[in-house]
Amino acid sequence: MIVAGGGFLLLLVSGVPIVLALGIAALVAIELTTTVPLSIVAQRVYGGISSFTLMAIPFFVASGLLMEAGGIARRFVNLASALVGWITGSLYLVAIVTGTGLAAISGSGSADTAAISAVMTPEMRKRRYDIDLASAVIAASGSLASIIPPSIVMIVIAITSNQSIGAMFLGGIVPGLLVVAGLMSGCWLHARQDAAVQQDREDFSFDKLVKAFIAALPGMLVPVVIIGGIIGGIFTATEAACVALFTTLIVTMGIYRELKPSDLPRICLKAISLSATVLIIIATASVFTWFIATQGLPALLRDWLTGLTDSPFVFLLIVNILLLIVGMFMESISAVLILLPILQPIAQSYGIDPVQFGVITALNLSIGLITPPYGICLYVAATVAGRRIEQVSRKVWLPLICMLVALMLVTFVPAVSLWLPSVLM
Amino acid sequence: ADYVFKAAHTNAAGEVQDMGLQKMKELLEAKTDGAATIEIYAGGQLGDEQQTVEGVMMGTVDIAMTSNAMLSNYVEDYKVFDLPFLFPSIPALGEKVDANWELMESDANEAGFELLAVFSSGIRHLMTAEPVNSIADLEGMKIRTMQNPVHVSAFRAYNANPTPMSYSELYGAMQSGVVDGAEGASTGYDGMKFYEVAPNFALVGWLNMTAPITMQKGKFDALPADIQTALLESGAEAATWQRQYVVDQEEPLLASFREKGVNITTPDTAPFIEASKPLYASELTTDGQKKLFEALTN
Amino acid sequence: MPSGTSSDVIRFLKGALAILRRLIDGIALLLLAYMAGAILMQIIGRYFFNYSIAWSEETATFAQVWLTLLGAGIAMRYNQHVGVDVLIRKAPLPVQRLCNAAGLGLGVWFLAVVVVGSLSMVSIGMIVKSPALRIPMAWPYMALPVGFGYFLIEFAITFAPKILRPETDKTEVPA
Ligand code: NA
Ligand code: NA
Numbered sequence: 022m023i024v025a026g027g028g029f030l031l032l033l034v035s036g037v038p039i040v041l042a043l044g045i046a047a048l049v050a051i052e053l054t055t056t057v058p059l060s061i062v063a064q065r066v067y068g069g070i071s072s073f074t075l076m077a078i079p080f081f082v083a084s085g086l087l088m089e090a091g092g093i094a095r096r097f098v099n100l101a102s103a104l105v106g107w108i109t110g111s112l113y114l115v116a117i118v119t120g121t122g123l124a125a126i127s128g129s130g131s132a133d134t135a136a137i138s139a140v141m142t143p144e145m146r147k148r149r150y151d152i153d154l155a156s157a158v159i160a161a162s163g164s165l166a167s168i169i170p171p172s173i174v175m176i177v178i179a180i181t182s183n184q185s186i187g188a189m190f191l192g193g194i195v196p197g198l199l200v201v202a203g204l205m206s207g208c209w210l211h212a213r214q215d216a217a218v219q220q221d222r223e224d225f226s227f228d229k230l231v232k233a234f235i236a237a238l239p240g241m242l243v244p245v246v247i248i249g250g251i252i253g254g255i256f257t258a259t260e261a262a263c264v265a266l267f268t269t270l271i272v273t274m275g276i277y278r279e280l281k282p283s284d285l286p287r288i289c290l291k292a293i294s295l296s297a298t299v300l301i302i303i304a305t306a307s308v309f310t311w312f313i314a315t316q317g318l319p320a321l322l323r324d325w326l327t328g329l330t331d332s333p334f335v336f337l338l339i340v341n342i343l344l345l346i347v348g349m350f351m352e353s354i355s356a357v358l359i360l361l362p363i364l365q366p367i368a369q370s371y372g373i374d375p376v377q378f379g380v381i382t383a384l385n386l387s388i389g390l391i392t393p394p395y396g397i398c399l400y401v402a403a404t405v406a407g408r409r410i411e412q413v414s415r416k417v418w419l420p421l422i423c424m425l426v427a428l429m430l431v432t433f434v435p436a437v438s439l440w441l442p443s444v445l446m
Numbered sequence: 447a448d449y450v451f452k453a454a455h456t457n458a459a460g461e462v463q464d465m466g467l468q469k470m471k472e473l474l475e476a477k478t479d480g481a482a483t484i485e486i487y488a489g490g491q492l493g494d495e496q497q498t499v500e501g502v503m504m505g506t507v508d509i510a511m512t513s514n515a516m517l518s519n520y521v522e523d524y525k526v527f528d529l530p531f532l533f534p535s536i537p538a539l540g541e542k543v544d545a546n547w548e549l550m551e552s553d554a555n556e557a558g559f560e561l562l563a564v565f566s567s568g569i570r571h572l573m574t575a576e577p578v579n580s581i582a583d584l585e586g587m588k589i590r591t592m593q594n595p596v597h598v599s600a601f602r603a604y605n606a607n608p609t610p611m612s613y614s615e616l617y618g619a620m621q622s623g624v625v626d627g628a629e630g631a632s633t634g635y636d637g638m639k640f641y642e643v644a645p646n647f648a649l650v651g652w653l654n655m656t657a658p659i660t661m662q663k664g665k666f667d668a669l670p671a672d673i674q675t676a677l678l679e680s681g682a683e684a685a686t687w688q689r690q691y692v693v694d695q696e697e698p699l700l701a702s703f704r705e706k707g708v709n710i711t712t713p714d715t716a717p718f719i720e721a722s723k724p725l726y727a728s729e730l731t732t733d734g735q736k737k738l739f740e741a742l743t744n
Numbered sequence: 745m746p747s748g749t750s751s752d753v754i755r756f757l758k759g760a761l762a763i764l765r766r767l768i769d770g771i772a773l774l775l776l777a778y779m780a781g782a783i784l785m786q787i788i789g790r791y792f793f794n795y796s797i798a799w800s801e802e803t804a805t806f807a808q809v810w811l812t813l814l815g816a817g818i819a820m821r822y823n824q825h826v827g828v829d830v831l832i833r834k835a836p837l838p839v840q841r842l843c844n845a846a847g848l849g850l851g852v853w854f855l856a857v858v859v860v861g862s863l864s865m866v867s868i869g870m871i872v873k874s875p876a877l878r879i880p881m882a883w884p885y886m887a888l889p890v891g892f893g894y895f896l897i898e899f900a901i902t903f904a905p906k907i908l909r910p911e912t913d914k915t916e917v918p919a
Contacts, residue, residue: 032847032850035832035843035844035846035847036827036832036833036843036844036847037827037847037850037851038820038825038826038827038851039825039826039827040816040825040826041825041847041850041851041854041855041899042827044854044858045850045851045853045854048853048854048857057505058505058506058861059857059860059861060504060505060506060861060862060864060865061501061504061506061861062854062857062858062861063857063858063859063861063862063864063865063888064493064497064500064501064504064506064861064865065493065497066858066862066888067497067809067862067865067884067885067888068493068494068496068497070808070809070812070813071805071806071808071809071884072612072805073611073612073804073805073808074612074615075808076779076783076805076808079776079779079808079811080779080780080783083776185615185617185618185621186615186618187618187622188618251618251622252622253622254619254621254622254623254624255622255624255791256624256787257611257615257618257619257624258615259783260783260786260787263779263780263783263784263787264784264787266780267780267784286769286773289773289776290769290772290773290818292776293772293773293776293811293814293815293818294815294818294819294821294822294824295819295824296812296815297811297812297813297814297815297816297818297819298815298816298819298824298825300808300812300815300816301812301813301815301816301819301825302826304812307493311491311492311493314487314491314492315452315487315491315492362491397826446618446621446622500865500868500872503868504864504865519872519873519875520871520872586794588790588796593798593801593802593875593876594875595798595875595876595878598798598876607790607794607795607796608796608798609790609796610796610798610801610876611801
């Protein structure tokens with residue numbers, strides 16, 4: 022066990038791709054401590070990815086990338102500035118609202134972060150915004166993609182804890198909007214203290230809003246198809262993802278006409294390789310979890326945790342701290358696959374609803390997307406803005422505090438995550 | 447213990463199948479004075495059903511407990527057990543299995559498995575959003591079935607629209623109406639809280655489902671004779687105990703459903719049986735299958 | 745002319761690699777298209793013809809296995825696999841070289857174990873048939889040796905140069 026864990030951590034910081042670090046650590050541990058034939062590795066890898074439900078991931082990734090290549094980010098930025106551009110510190114708020122819109126289309130945050138940063142940082146620089154703080158805020162806006170449906174992390178959480186993807190998606194909406202509200206108020210308060218940007222706003226124009234709304238409307242079809250289709254009982258999650266992909270094709274090629282058929286292979290190949298990086302981690306992580314399961318670790322951890330406290334609140338607090346630390350160093354999907362099979366049954370024994378627990382997990386790990394040293398959204402935002410990760414890291418406290426406040430609400434008020442699924446499903 | 451057998455299955459810990467395996471573990475330990483034991487990995491910890499069976503073939507799992515529907519992809523003669531309305535009750539199933547043990551064992555041996563026991567996974571009924579009072583009510587209903595061609599054909603024969611989908615999506619799919627219902631045992635109906643979204647339970651008993659327990663034949667043959675005997679004996683005794691346990695569970699479960707407001711109906715099964723008969727001919731293609739079918743139904 | 749022959753070999757290998765990559769890209773695109781088409785068919789079948797196609801889900805899942813395993817190699821080609829190299833890039837050069845060499849060796853070992861281990865699955869898959877379509881499971885299982893074999897090639901090509909020149913190592917932003 023220690024071999025597997027220690028080896029994994031060592032490989033993790035040595036620059037080996039996580040997918041191989043997981044596999045190698047598990048393989049070494051299996052070699053050293055068991056007599057099981059090594060064909061177990063191939064067998065688990067196959068089992069990890071041979072899942073119809075997981076197919077939602079390539080579809081969501083492809084439709085997100087197509088939307089972004091098809092000009093949706095620009096339209097959402099225009100709509101967002103018409104909506105909130107009249108408020109103090111407007112460009113922070115525009116970034117957050119744009120992130121919210123993109124989050125409703127895409128399943129993971131790094132592409133959203135890159136799109137927002139590319140469109141917005143030049144303007145922010147011109148208007149003398151603090152680019153490091155702006156990048157941290159943009160990273161947080163991009164990380165919303167994991168909480169607001171569709172979300173790839175939530176798909177994996179739902180599958181791992183045997184819950185319906187639809188319920189998990191609905192459970193993420195209110196917490197996601199809470200994070201949005203938190204980020205917006207945090208940035209607004211901060212902008213009022215900042216001499217450079219406190220006067221930065223534009224006049225509100227209803228005309229402009231209507232025009233921007235109409236331009237962005239076709240792009241909003243995608244979330245409507247996904248959520249409406251699942252709630253309305255028309256599709257399963259995988260089918261909804263597939264229909265979202267076809268809707269995206271119609272919107273970007275038929276309505277916006279910004280994508281040509283000749284662009285498709287390039288974008289689809291990118292979608293294939295990006296979703297493969299997620300799915301292949303699921304595959305090798307299942308070798309790792311197999312090893313952990315055969316070593317009886319889940320039972321050990323369960324005994325230790327349940328011996329520690331009877332209170333579900335204390336338990337959830339411990340889980341939050343654990344997940345925040347893990348999220349600092351690890352990529353979300355592998356964190357879910359390694360930890361959730363252990364934590365979820367314990368949570369259930371404390372009487373915590375699996376959907377709430379899944380949303381807590383997702384929110385913790387989307388915070389991990391902006392925490393150094395390893396936070397993919399922070400990394401992308403810094404790179405696109407041309408800043409070093411250390412510089413941006415110094416300003417991450419502001420969005421971080423806002424997200425932590427939302428996390429506390431989700432953790433200690435079950436209705437935040439459970440109310441919407443209970444009303445709609 | 448000198449012999450530790452890793453046993454894997456995908457049912458939740460504490461479900462009827464798991465209880466049987468725990469009984470088998472107790473019996474094995476008692477019979478061997480602790481020299482042999484079983485380590486149970488429940489809930490798919492070591493993989494899904496397909497991986498569990500193939501794990502036995504490749505030696506990564508020692509003992510597999512899977513649904514017959516999965517095992518019959520490997521032991522093709524066991525397709526017989528996937529057929530609807532084969533046995534009127536669980537005790538009747540047990541009697542036939544015990545009486546034809548040697549034939550079943552040799553069918554398993556041919557595919558490279560040793561058969562240790564045949565547990566019951568309960569009798570499968572219908573859970574639906576709208577009540578099913580007769581076979582006619584099923585017409586056009588989208589019913590979730592397992593990904594098994596015999597099961598799909600059966601529901602097509604009952605004029606339903608069989609819709610295979612993953613078990614974890616089923617609750618949401620019934621809630622939102624992607625499917626109108628599903629077939630399943632009362633234990634699953636209870637455990638997954640399906641009664642919340644499909645409040646009608648029709649006692650058709652279309653399938654008497656089994657969970658065979660297997661080992662790799664090569665691995666079994668390499669064991670000392672006394673361990674082999676202890677495994678087979680504890681398997682047989684645990685199976686007898688487990689099948690009765692399933693029967694004992696059924697009545698209290700149905701009573702608890704009624705308390706929860708579930709509408710339990712008992713449609714006439716004769717038309718179902720009549721519609722199933724053509725399957726007996728069309729689905730059994732090999733001599734081995736026909737032989738086992740004859741033995742079990744005579 | 746040993747130098748001439750060896751450059752010929754390198755040119756040939758480069759050409760072969762280019763052809764292999766194009767072939768894999770093409771297959772991957774077809775697989776994605778097939779998956780989307782099969783699921784769309786399933787929905788249309790259920791709503792417009794009240795008939796569920798049992799094999800659409802199964803074949804789409806097989807396509808996904810192939811797509812993922814080929815896609816993992818494609819992602820390796822573009823250095824898209826997530827890794828944490830912030831710490832290692834601050835280490836002294838010899839340490840970086842050593843880590844990269846160890847990473848390469850262990851990575852090749854892991855990938856090779858999967859390739860070899862999957863061959864026994866393929867041989868089981870010759871006998872076993874898939875639940876819905878009744879085709880040999882060897883078809884989907886074959887994705888393991890093929891996909892991981894390709895992954896291994898791309899991994900070695902990407903990682904081997906890092907042993908000599910670690911400082912040029914720059915993880916691309918997956919955007
Ligand atoms: Na999202
Ligand atoms: Na992080």
